Amino acid sequence: MRLLVVEDESRLAAALQRGLQAEGFAVDVAATGPAGLDAARHGGYDAMILDVMLPGLSGYEVVRRLRAEEHWLPVLMLSAKDGEYDQADGLDCGADDYLTKPFSYVVLLARLRALLRRGAPERPTVxxxxxxxxxxxxxxxxxxxxxxxxxxxxxxxxxxxxxxxxxxxxxxxxxxxxxxxxxxxxxxxxxxxxxxxxxxxxxxxxxxxxxxxxxxxx
Amino acid sequence: MRLLVVEDESRLAAALQRGLQAEGFAVDVAATGPAGLDAARHGGYDAMILDVMLPGLSGYEVVRRLRAEEHWLPVLMLSAKDGEYDQADGLDCGADDYLTKPFSYVVLLARLRALLRRGAPERPTVxxxxxxxxxxxxxxxxxxxxxxxxxxxxxxxxxxxxxxxxxxxxxxxxxxxxxxxxxxxxxxxxxxxxxxxxxxxxxxxxxxxxxxxxxxxx
DNA sequence: CGGCGTCCTCAGCGCCCTCTCAGCCTCGAT
DNA sequence: ATCGAGGCTGAGAGGGCGCTGAGGACGCCG
CATH class of the missing domain: 1.10.10.10 (Winged helix-like DNA-binding domain superfamily/Winged helix DNA-binding domain)
Known part of the structure; x- marks a missing residue:
């Protein structure tokens, strides 16, 4: 299983990478919105973990563009905000699940597995x-x-x-x-x-x- | 936004009601097919979440009758089955979206919002x-x-x-x-x-x- | 009983795809 | 420069795949 983590806080990104690799995933990391979008487009990943606050391009925008291009990669969004509006926004953009920071690593893993089990949303991956x-x-x-x-x-x-x-x-x-x-x-x-x-x-x-x-x- | 939940498993119904109310919806619950049909007819709801397996009248039948009476309320169907036939059947009857149990609450919410955003179906399903x-x-x-x-x-x-x-x-x-x-x-x-x-x-x-x-x- | 419509089987046919083969080219080692 | 192994490609045979027309089985109706 190949995962893409898009997160600009390098400590969190590294922690996620290490933790997920320990679970047997192959993990790539991107630090900016544009880099993440590019990797997601070309990468053949099974799922994507995407921060909302990103330099260059917000997480919302990344998902929106991906979906517009008919990429149906499962996306798990991360956000520091916790208002209901943000959550709705994220899902509206086409994200498949949502987690607010701070989150427990175990919860992340559980949601991620659920996402992978469910497979790509709707359409098969391109x-x-x-x-x-x-x-x-x-x-x-x-x-x-x-x-x-x-x-x-x-x-x-x-x-x-x-x-x-x-x-x-x-x-x-x-x-x-x-x-x-x-x-x-x-x-x-x-x-x-x-x-x-x-x-x-x-x-x-x-x-x-x-x-x-x-x-x-x- | 007013929602109608038609579900006979009381624990699931209560969970849905609580969850959706936390999102700011006004939620009514009906436990049988006939009760649900009646509520939908007279209720002025913005959308309906409808189980397929119901006492009295199946979910399929409820939608079919609603549509026959020219009620174009958005309907999100829930079913334990997952055969493609069931899905096709549900959509044939005039449901607008379909979710198979077990489903993630987050997905339900996302689909529901999509349904509300889309608004009432203009026409019967064609x-x-x-x-x-x-x-x-x-x-x-x-x-x-x-x-x-x-x-x-x-x-x-x-x-x-x-x-x-x-x-x-x-x-x-x-x-x-x-x-x-x-x-x-x-x-x-x-x-x-x-x-x-x-x-x-x-x-x-x-x-x-x-x-x-x-x-x-x- | 005979006409009609639908569903399905069958066999023939044509074409595109697949694979083989043989000869030539390219690369790298000496 | 030479040589051999590995890789490339054009030609062509054959067979599998899909299309079609004919026709039998069945149910329905007058």
């Missing part, structure tokens, strides 16, 4: 890496807002790669997951389909790591 | 995608304001697709939901009925996504 987006439900892929037409196999391959952006994925792993495991297909198919994909999404977006596999450029 | 409209209650379909004559099966298929516009729906999913699950009908029926539908609603509105399913063009 994967986004760079200017590529992939919508599993709609089976649509866009590159710089232009729709890209993919066959089933190409789509499955890109889907798998986009869930691990920046990581090197080996050919055998792709064979196991994108092609039927157990099928004795020649490993060359992967190369062939990587070729097809490159022609459609842009050659430079899919790097070859000689002897290791392929990597989707972030 | 699905619309592009120039297609489908009225579940009247069993009517129009295409560019011209009525389209569909058989029961064709209607059910279009109904299912119009609830997920733009998404790819697989053949097996259609078989499970539009045809009776468990029936071992040949998957080819889907293709056949897609063919029929295309002739009636326009070929280009129903795309084939090879290897994945069908998609209703938005």
């Amino acid at each position: 994967l986004a890496v760079g200017d590529l987006t992939l919508d599993p439900a709609r089976r649509r892929v866009t590159r710089a807002d232009a729709e890209v037409d993919l066959t089933a196999r190409e789509f499955a391959l890109l889907d798998y790669l986009m869930r691990r952006p920046g990581e090197v994925v080996s050919k055998t792993e792709l064979l196991d997951h994108v092609w039927d495991a157990g099928m004795d297909t020649a490993p060359n198919v992967v190369e062939v389909y990587v070729g097809y994909l490159r022609r459609k999404i842009g050659r430079e977006r899919l790097e070859t790591v000689r002897g290791a596999g392929y990597r989707l450029a972030t | 699905l619309a995608v592009g120039d297609l409209t489908l009225d579940p209650a009247r069993r009517r379909v129009t295409r560019a304001d011209a009525e389209v004559d569909l058989t029961a099966r064709e209607f059910a298929l279009l109904d299912y697709l119009m609830r997920r516009p733009g998404e790819v729906v697989s053949k097996t999913e259609l078989l499970d939901h539009v045809w009776d699950a468990g029936m071992d009908t040949a998957p080819n029926v889907v293709e056949v009925y897609v063919g029929y539908l295309r002739r009636k609603i326009g070929r280009e509105r129903l795309e084939t996504v090879r290897g994945a399913g069908y998609r209703l063009a938005t």
